[in-house]
Amino acid sequence: MDFKVVEAKWQKFWEEHPGLYRADDDSDKEKKYILVEFPYPSGSGLHVGHAFSFTGSDIYARFKRMQGYDVMFPMGWDAFGLPTENYAIKSKRKPQEVTKENIEMFKGQMKRLAYSFDWEREVNTSDPNYYKWTQWIFIQLFKKGLAYKKEMPINWCPSCKTGLANEEVVNGKCERCGAEVERRTISQWVVKITEYADKLIEGLEKTEFIDKVKRAQINWIGKSEGAKIRFQISDSQLKIKELEVFTTRPDTLYGATFMVIAPEHELALELSKRDEKIKNYLNESRKKSEMERAELNKEKNGVFSGLYAINPINNKEIPVWISDFVLSSYGTGAIMSVPAHDERDHAFAKKYKLSIIPVISKENWNFEEKACSEANSGVMINSPKWEGLKPEEAIKKAIGWLTENKIGEKSNSYHLRDWIFSRQHYWGEPIPMIYCQKDGWQAVPEEDLPIQLPEIEVYEPTEDGKSPLSKIENFVRCKCPICEGEARRETDTMPNWAGSDWYYLAYCFAKKLKNGGQDNFNSDLDSNRVFVDIFSNSSKELKKWCPVDVYVGGDEHNTLHLLYSRFIYQFLSEIGVLPNELPEPYYKRISHGVILGPDNQRMSKSKGNVIVPETVIDIYGVDVLRMYLMFMGPFEGVMAWNEKTLMGVKRFLDRFSLLIDNQIKLGLDSSEKSKVLINKTIQGISRDYESFGFNTAVAKLMEAVNRLDLMGKEELKVMVQLLSPMAPHTAEELWQRLGGKGSVHQSSWPIHDKKYLNKDKISLPIAINGKVREVIELDTERVNDKEYLMSAIESSEKLMKWLEGKEIVKEILVPGKMLNLVIKG
RNA sequence: GCCGCUGUGGUGAAAUUGGUAUACACGCCAGACUUAAAAUCUUGUGGUAGCAAUACCGUGUGGGUUCGAUUCCCGCCAGCGGCACCA
Numbered sequence: 001m002d003f004k005v006v007e008a009k010w011q012k013f014w015e016e017h018p019g020l021y022r023a024d025d026d027s028d029k030e031k032k033y034i035l036v037e038f039p040y041p042s043g044s045g046l047h048v049g050h051a052f053s054f055t056g057s058d059i060y061a062r063f064k065r066m067q068g069y070d071v072m073f074p075m076g077w078d079a080f081g082l083p084t085e086n087y088a089i090k091s092k093r094k095p096q097e098v099t100k101e102n103i104e105m106f107k108g109q110m111k112r113l114a115y116s117f118d119w120e121r122e123v124n125t126s127d128p129n130y131y132k133w134t135q136w137i138f139i140q141l142f143k144k145g146l147a148y149k150k151e152m153p154i155n156w157c158p159s160c161k162t163g164l165a166n167e168e169v170v171n172g173k174c175e176r177c178g179a180e181v182e183r184r185t186i187s188q189w190v191v192k193i194t195e196y197a198d199k200l201i202e203g204l205e206k207t208e209f210i211d212k213v214k215r216a217q218i219n220w221i222g223k224s225e226g227a228k229i230r231f232q233i234s235d236s237q238l239k240i241k242e243l244e245v246f247t248t249r250p251d252t253l254y255g256a257t258f259m260v261i262a263p264e265h266e267l268a269l270e271l272s273k274r275d276e277k278i279k280n281y282l283n284e285s286r287k288k289s290e291m292e293r294a295e296l297n298k299e300k301n302g303v304f305s306g307l308y309a310i311n312p313i314n315n316k317e318i319p320v321w322i323s324d325f326v327l328s329s330y331g332t333g334a335i336m337s338v339p340a341h342d343e344r345d346h347a348f349a350k351k352y353k354l355s356i357i358p359v360i361s362k363e364n365w366n367f368e369e370k371a372c373s374e375a376n377s378g379v380m381i382n383s384p385k386w387e388g389l390k391p392e393e394a395i396k397k398a399i400g401w402l403t404e405n406k407i408g409e410k411s412n413s414y415h416l417r418d419w420i421f422s423r424q425h426y427w428g429e430p431i432p433m434i435y436c437q438k439d440g441w442q443a444v445p446e447e448d449l450p451i452q453l454p455e456i457e458v459y460e461p462t463e464d465g466k467s468p469l470s471k472i473e474n475f476v477r478c479k480c481p482i483c484e485g486e487a488r489r490e491t492d493t494m495p496n497w498a499g500s501d502w503y504y505l506a507y508c509f510a511k512k513l514k515n516g517g518q519d520n521f522n523s524d525l526d527s528n529r530v531f532v533d534i535f536s537n538s539s540k541e542l543k544k545w546c547p548v549d550v551y552v553g554g555d556e557h558n559t560l561h562l563l564y565s566r567f568i569y570q571f572l573s574e575i576g577v578l579p580n581e582l583p584e585p586y587y588k589r590i591s592h593g594v595i596l597g598p599d600n601q602r603m604s605k606s607k608g609n610v611i612v613p614e615t616v617i618d619i620y621g622v623d624v625l626r627m628y629l630m631f632m633g634p635f636e637g638v639m640a641w642n643e644k645t646l647m648g649v650k651r652f653l654d655r656f657s658l659l660i661d662n663q664i665k666l667g668l669d670s671s672e673k674s675k676v677l678i679n680k681t682i683q684g685i686s687r688d689y690e691s692f693g694f695n696t697a698v699a700k701l702m703e704a705v706n707r708l709d710l711m712g713k714e715e716l717k718v719m720v721q722l723l724s725p726m727a728p729h730t731a732e733e734l735w736q737r738l739g740g741k742g743s744v745h746q747s748s749w750p751i752h753d754k755k756y757l758n759k760d761k762i763s764l765p766i767a768i769n770g771k772v773r774e775v776i777e778l779d780t781e782r783v784n785d786k787e788y789l790m791s792a793i794e795s796s797e798k799l800m801k802w803l804e805g806k807e808i809v810k811e812i813l814v815p816g817k818m819l820n821l822v823i824k825g
Numbered sequence: 826g827c828c829g830c831u832g833u834g835g836u837g838a839a840a841u842u843g844g845u846a847u848a849c850a851c852g853c854c855a856g857a858c859u860u861a862a863a864a865u866c867u868u869g870u871g872g873u874a875g876c877a878a879u880a881c882c883g884u885g886u887g888g889g890u891u892c893g894a895u896u897c898c899c900g901c902c903a904g905c906g907g908c909a910c911c912a
Contacts, residue, residue, distance in 0.1 A: 037912095039912090040911085040912050042912090078912070081911075081912065082910080082911065082912085083911075083912085154910070155910075163910075164910075165910040165911060166908095166909080166910055166911080167910080167911040167912095168910085168911085169910095212829070212830075215828085215829075216828080216829070216907085219827090219828055219829080220828085220908090220909085222828095329909095415827095416909090417909070419909080420909080420910075422910095423910065424910095425910090495910070496910095496911090496912065497912090500912085554912095555829090555830090555906070555907070556906085556907065556911095556912075557912080558907080559828095559907075559908080559909080560908095560909065560912095561912085594906085596905095600905090602906090631837085631838095631849085631850075632837065632838090633837065633838065634838085637831095637838095638830090638831085638905070638906075639837075639838095640837095642836090642837075644836065644837065644850095644851050644852075645836085645837055645838090645850055645851045645852095646851090647850095647851075648837095648849085648850045648851055649850085651850095651865095652850085655865095684841095687841090695837095695838075695839085695849090696838095696839070696840095696848085696849080698849075698850090699838095699839075699848065699849035699850075700848095700849080701849095702849055702850075703848080703849065706849095763845090765844080765845045766845095767844080767845080767892085767893075769892075769893085770844095770891095770892060770893040770894095771893090772844090772845045775845070809892090810892060811892090812844090812892050812893080814843095814844055814893095817844050817845095818844050818845070818893090820844080820892055820893060821892090822892050822893095
């Protein structure tokens with residue numbers, strides 16, 4: 001069978017039958033929404049890693065369709081992003097054009113790989129008809145007070161005079177020019193995702209994400225319970241008169257012998273104006289990344305602020321230090337230091353000779369030597385108000401005392417931070433905001449959306465790091481929507497998460513989106529009407545398709561993308577523009593594995609280890625690649641590309657075709673044996689597909705094909721159906737040869753008949769002291785009959801030899817599984 | 826640094842979730858076909874000892890729980906992934 005002929009024939013057939021994979025908004029069939037993360041259409045094209053996750057998802061979608069579900073399996077393009085912009089700068093081409101070409105390349109590859117996407121629902125985040133709604137969502141966030149402007153740090157290259165992505169910073173240096181990267185703060189749009197921290201934890205209970213994804217989300221949000229405590233500063237000449245800290249251990253308040261604030265803390269900034277030494281320290285720490293700063297083993301440096309604060313519990317004056325091991329992004333940016341019970345505080349105290357007071361007892365412990373951070377040992381000491389209590393009781397008492405005296409209160413802190421939403425780049429959605437001298441920041445009126453990204457010539461940022469859009473005067477200049485006076489547009493664009501936050505919703509009404517959501521637009525109604533038609537709590541499409549039943553994606557998106565999109569979903573749901581019976585956007589999350597390059601490294605253009613599907617499909621065909629990818633290892637696994645076992649899959653498909661032709665000639669009838677075999681195979685493979693166990697599904701097919709000589713025509717047709725999700729071309733061809741009607745992909749999935757799976761004989765392994773010594777044949781019916789069992793054992797010479805002269809102390813019978821005899825003597 | 830994952834033949838990997846360890850494939854050995862090679866087909870293939878039946882050892886490593894551990898618990902060793910402006 002020549003794969004080139006077969007592929008061409010069936011690709012043509014599918015093109016001529018476009019309805020095959022259409023998701024039907026109006027069908028009565030039960031729906032399944034199967035989603036795989038849409039790709040960023042990069043210039044290097046689709047590689048075998050993409051092919052791996054798409055193939056697995058495609059198999060599942062085809063399987064569900066054959067089981068009779070109305071399946072939506074869509075695809076689109078996460079088209080905005082930095083690499084395209086960088087490429088545009090280098091090649092002096094328009095990102096729009098480059099993106100269009102890349103999408104065409106990806107789509108061509110996907111079609112060739114026979115993915116059963118419903119192309120009528122294709123979406124593209126860089127299409128104005130799409131990002132109009134991305135902008136609309138931002139405006140809703142702003143209107144609800146969830147988007148605000150704040151000074152936030154970015155990576156800044158002083159030589160290129162541009163902001164850098166973390167990825168562009170290599171060992172603290174600029175990837176392009178090698179200059180030292182600095183941290184610089186600029187005013188940016190920030191979204192208050194922290195307001196949803198608890199809801200994002202609670203919502204997980206309504207999902208069936210795999211465990212590690214749930215854990216990843218919870219850890220990322222990083223909720224910790226504790227208290228806020230306010231310390232008064234004794235120097236009254238400053239603007240700031242008190243320092244607020246967050247601590248999980250208010251019980252150790254008596255042990256707080258000094259305080260440390262982050263270099264970005266307001267107080268530090270104020271002090272740096274009058275103190276040269278502090279100013280220098282702040283400049284130093286600006287160069288370090290957060291990861292460097294938080295490292296536990298690194299020596300901690302700091303500078304004394306010259307100030308003292310008052311520990312409210314005992315009115316003692318304690319020094320205030322500035323050090324960059326305290327992060328401004330976590331808690332309040334200031335800590336109370338308890339050196340006796342925290343390693344970092346201890347190291348800092350030793351270095352600067354600050355006093356250490358133990359407040360929890362521990363035997364054989366020299367508190368001058370080492371900190372003791374165990375929370376559950378010992379009792380409180382040196383702590384008059386809660387002396388002798390266990391730490392957990394002391395925490396309650398401490399919070400009570402703080403609240404009573406209005407010095408502090410119970411509080412939670414989260415590792416999760418608000419979401420920096422501004423990018424100083426061109427290739428993204430313009431943030432739809434307008435600044436007026438008089439009225440401040442105003443949202444663009446909804447009827448003016450989308451704010452189109454203007455086509456420009458130069459994509460570099462400005463000298464002072466502003467988005468290239470700021471150079472386009474007729475883009476920037478606009479009218480204030482309130483006073484109609486002169487105003488200026490925001491020139492920053494959105495991060496690329498913005499478009500992917502709601503694409504799973506966009507697929508549902510993709511057909512309406514194509515013409516700007518206006519096909520139901522009625523000019524007699526008010527202008528907001530159009531928005532209600534797309535996002536609406538009575539939307540027919542959303543009601544039908546949401547939530548996503550299975551969402552397949554990579555581990556690298558298990559925290560950010562998943563959290564951001566769940567947040568946006570919860571937000572939209574709360575403002576009433578989604579059908580409200582849907583608690584979460586995704587019901588199940590499956591995380592797919594990674595295919596590394598042959599060198600065991602992540603595939604990337606710069607490493608030159610990218611393997612494209614064409615290297616296999618040009619020589620062996622699409623079906624071989626698809627099956628081989630699935631056979632390489634488990635769907636969640638990490639595996640390096642190697643073509644060693646590829647020949648096995650090729651041989652398998654060749655042999656399968658050859659044997660089918662032989663069997664057709666022989667024209668055997670079904671036999672008892674063939675029925676047992678095929679029903680076992682149906683059961684096994686259905687179970688494997690359902691659980692994304694594609695590698696074992698391939699193995700089971702191979703096993704069955706090794707016994708294909710037994711099979712009659714009916715079983716052969718079933719075999720082809722079982723194969724069809726993995727090898728769609730070969731299966732269509734064989735289905736036709738077997739006289740199957742229409743497309744095999746529209747046939748009904750076979751169901752196993754239990755009556756062929758119950759055997760009358762069973763092989764029961766007999767173990768002696770846990771080691772299997774014999775396998776005996778037994779009648780299934782009487783397998784739990786003790787007398788029958790013992791007589792079977794006695795008739796085995798081998799077992800009797802083991803049991804000779806020994807006493808059976810215990811018998812453990814696991815019904816149907818094994819019998820273990822424990823012997824003595 | 827923080828969070829998480831993985832470790833089974835020469836290789837990719839299975840093991841119904843505590844019940845016959847190594848399914849399925851690659852590779853390799855031997856044989857058939859062929860003038861020959863390729864392709865294809867047949868047989869064997871964890872280690873040690875033995876002609877063999879068989880026995881002992883064996884899932885990174887050291888302990889533990891259990892009638893029974895690749896699977897559960899504790900310690901160690903090695904490798905990998907993610908970490909907020911890559912997507």
